[in-house]
Amino acid sequence: MLKLDKVDLSYGHVHALKGISIEVQDGELVTLLGANGAGKSSILMAISGIVRPQAGSLSYDGTDLARATSFDIVNLGVIHCPEGRRIFGALSVLENLRMGAVRRKDKQDARADMDFVFSLFPVLGQRKNQSGATLSGGEQQMLAIGRALMAKPRLLMLDEPSLGLAPIMVQAIFKVIRELHQRGVTILLVEQNVRQALAVADRGYVLTSGSVMFGGSGEELRANPEIEKAYLSTVPEMKPQ
Amino acid sequence: MRPEARVLRLAPSALMLALLALLLAAADLWAGDYVQRIVIGIGINVILVVSLNLSSGFTGVFSLGHTGFMAIGAYAASVCTLPVALKAVNLPSLPGWLSHTALPFLPATLVGGIVAMCVAFVVGISLMRLKGAYVSVATLGFLVIVQVILVNWDQVTRGARTFAGVPPFTTIWNVWIWAALSVYLVWRIGRSPFGRDMRAARDDEIAARSLGVNVLRSRLLAFCFSAFLTGVAGSLWAHFITSFSPKSFFFVQAFTVITMLVIGGLGSVSGSVIGVFIITVLSEILRNAERGMDVGSVHIPPIYGASQILMAILFVLIIVFKPAGLMGGREIDLSSVIRRIVPRGWKGKNSPGTAKNGPGTGKNRPGTAKNGP
Amino acid sequence: MTGPELILQQLINAVSIGSLYALMAIGLAMVFGILRLINFAHGDLIMVGSYVALLLIVLGLPFLIAAAAGILASTLAGLLMERLAYRPIRGAHEIAMLLTSFSVTILLENLAIILFRPTSRPFPAPAVLHAVIEAGTLRLAGLDLIAIAVAAVLLLALTLFVTRTEVGISMRAAAQDLLAARLMGINVNKVIAAAFAIGSFMAGVVGILWSARVGKIDPLMGFNPVLKAFVASVIGGLGSLPGAVIGAYVLGGLEILLQGLLPSALTPYRDAFVFVILIALLLFRPNGILGSTEKEKI
Secondary structure (H helix, E strand, C coil): CEEEEEEEEEECCEEEEEEEEEEECCCCEEEEEECCCCCHHHHHHHHCCCCCCCEEEEEECCEECCCCCHHHHHHCCEEEECCCCCCCCCCEHHHHHHHHCCCCCCHHHHHHHHHHHHHHCHHHHHCCCCEHHHCCHHHHHHHHHHHHHHCCCCEEEEECCCCCCCHHHHHHHHHHHHHHHHCCCEEEEEECCHHHHHHHCCEEEEEECCEEEEEEEHHHHHHCHHHHHHCHHHCCCCCCC | CCHHHHHHHHHHHHHHHHHHHHHHHHHHHHCCHHHHHHHHHHHHHHHHHHHHHHHHHCCCCCCCCCHHHHHHHHHHHHHHHCCHHHHHHHCCCCCHHHHHCCCCHHHHHHHHHHHHHHHHHHHHHHHCCCCHHHHHHHHHHHHHHHHHHHHHCHHHHCCCCCECCCCCCCCHHHHHHHHHHHHHHHHHHHHCHHHHHHHHHHHCHHHHHHCCCCHHHHHHHHHHHHHHHHHHHHHHHHHHHCCECHHHHCHHHHHHHHHHHHHHCCCCHHHHHHHHHHHHHHHHHHHHHHCCEEECCEEECCCCCHHHHHHHHHHHHHHHHCCCCCCCCCCCCHHHHHHHHCCCCCCCCCCCCCCCCCCCCCCCCCCCHHHCC | CCHHHHHHHHHHHHHHHHHHHHHHHHHHHHHHHHHCCCCCCHHHHHHHHHHHHHHHHHCCCCHHHHHHHHHHHHHHHHHHHHHHHHCCCCCCCHHHHHHHHHHHHHHHHHHHHHHHCCCCEECCCCHHHHCEEEECCEEEEHHHHHHHHHHHHHHHHHHHHHHHCHHHHHHHHHHHCHHHHHHCCCCHHHHHHHHHHHHHHHHHHHHHHHHHHHCEECCCCCHHHHHHHHHHHHHHCCCCHHHHHHHHHHHHHHHHHHHHHCCCCCHHHHHHHHHHHHHHHHHHCCCCCCCCCCCCCC
16 A cells, blocks of 8 residues: 655755645555646655655555665555656667566566567557657557556556547557556556546545645546536546446 | 945945955065965966856856867967067077067967957857757867867977966966956856846756847857956966966866866856865965975875865865855855944945845755756 | 778778777767766776786786786776766766766876876787788788777677667666666666676776787876767767767778878877867767757757
8 A cells, every 4th residue: 555644845945745645555546636737746756766755754565665765666566657658769669668577586477467568558569679769659658558567566656648649549548547457456647637537546636736635536526516627628528438 | 326325335345356455465565475376376266267157157068178268378478478589599480570579468468368269259159059068078179179289389389398488477466457357247247138148048048049048149259258368367377387388288277177166166256266265275285285294293295196186076075065066156145244244224225236246146046056067 | 002902901990990999989878878977087997907907917917817807907997986986976967977077087097196107107018919910912910900809799799788688778778768767677776887887898908909009008098098989979979879889980080081181291180180070070960970960949
């Protein structure tokens, strides 16, 4: 279980996170919603150990994350699929996936996982030896998720997987997210596509300017008129698959 | 502006100048040769660092080869001032009119500065387009080019041999007049709209361009003017030390000046001056150590290069612990210093900024620490 | 010697010197790719290896053993440099890191001057290295052939390393996107240390070959080679490994070409011309030959 308690984070004079308290139970899919700059990515960066909070505690299964190195945190199974995909463009699809599994000792299982990734994303299998830079945006996102899956995540953190993708790609990505969730992967999903996110989430938090405005179950959030007003009115109708 | 307010604003810097003049007079009249030489050395270094600050600190374009301009200034001015008789002996193949003239100090120094500035213009046109590491290496390449030319252009520079017999025109006064002038000019440029443009371009080139800042032109101007001052410093140094060779203007000298700049903090004029003082004093102490000294009954043997080693270590320490330099890009706020010394009420209304308030960075902007060295 | 033979002779010279530059430049490029650090102290690794080798030769050890020890010394020195000087400043501004590497250079060079005195010392290389093979009217120096062969072997090994081994692929990944590499759990410290180790090893090899070629060593001998290596990297595109190699051979060729073409009055200015050409190149291709020509779009 992931638990953040009153986390405070500042970049120089910019106070990015103010007293953030959230938690993610095993098997849940929790989504973080909020406008740009609300602090969603900062939370993930703090969890991954890339930035250190000034106050508050972060723990996963009892291990203090604020004191752990990024390397240790990945070894705990907390895998961060960053915003903007950030795949290794100069490396091939295959090499990217291998990099995802680099910390793992169980090479046999890793190979099995690669087959699983190719079954989720057949197009990656077709482009196995192509360099990452030649893939389309949607394919790169698939590769990023696949690479994260190769790390055998116990907690998978996805930062805006639908960003900049065509609607049909977004649907495909969320289909995969739903399937992973059904397979029992714990997921922390940061998204701006509120409709799709709420359609798959068990619970969610809404962030504004570094603080949690409210949190609740998926249904509560879907029914909440505030969210309806703020976000959904401008998002085109899309039926969850 | 009300006359009283104007006087109050100028008071701190007038005070500073008066104090400086007093100190210099004291050094001139009573100090021994050794101290006088150090005072002159500090003055020259101040010019070098302040002009490097103009070029690198304000624009963010790090010139590693500025020492090349010092060399150009030194040689150009010295060729002008060398007595005709000496020229016949040491530089027999100088072109006609040069070999028959010996200019006085000021015109020769100006010549040094102007020649350096012209070279900077030619070099700058190509270099100022480059970015980051590329431009730094290109300026290093410039230094190498200057070195190669100095070593090979025998007729004018005597090649790798020592260029001696330069008349010792440099005095405490003319060095420090130039130094004060340089500090003032660079500081004023920093506060001008031109200076703001430069710093804007340094912090975010794309944003600055979109606001209409002509980045290339502002960098080129800063580069050229700073080359002028550096050339002047070269001339002053040449007429202080009276003999030198191309080796005097290479890698180590460049690094020394850069160290002083970084210790004081880029973009801060007062920081530059502080940096010069610290390094010069430390170097002198260490130079004595290099000759070996006795501490009580223990004899410390001569350590070659001790001053350089210590400077290198100091440099690393500053970069690790205080990357924005000691001043962090800000200037000494003289008004607050005076406010603390002088009882309240004497100055009347608190003037918002005094003469020494530096290039627009009263507060720490979020990006300042990042914009350090 | 006929025309084509002259060209062939000069070509071999160019490839030989280019090989040395390539081995140097690769070390620089590997470190720059991952850390964005221009390690000027890389040149001093040549010096460290050469002095250690010389010490052992003077003590009577056979040349190969001394050379191996020298190369090992260079490798260790590079790892030490990384651990002590560069790890603490990781993530600092590009220029800060560059200047720190200057500091390290000054430290090393002055230490060497203190230990070994500033005058140069002769470096005795075994006769085989100075052998000259005559093929027709061509004169091939043993050193040239060895340099070319060694470089070919090492470059091939390196290529296999970065494409087949996990550490090697991790290195390429880290050079591409250090943050993403960290997020994947790539042990960044290990990867960086490996990059330094490999680069320093190559520098050590260059040290032995360079010292044998020049015949003497001195504490400041590293400055020129690292500058050349850096120019080579810039020509080919900073941070790119193939670029470093290509740039190195272009530089070697350029030097030989200028040496031959410049009128004798101007040959001492050869290095100046090389830099002028470099600056001109940067104007047209600001990111080197293999770099992109795209200007930033606003």
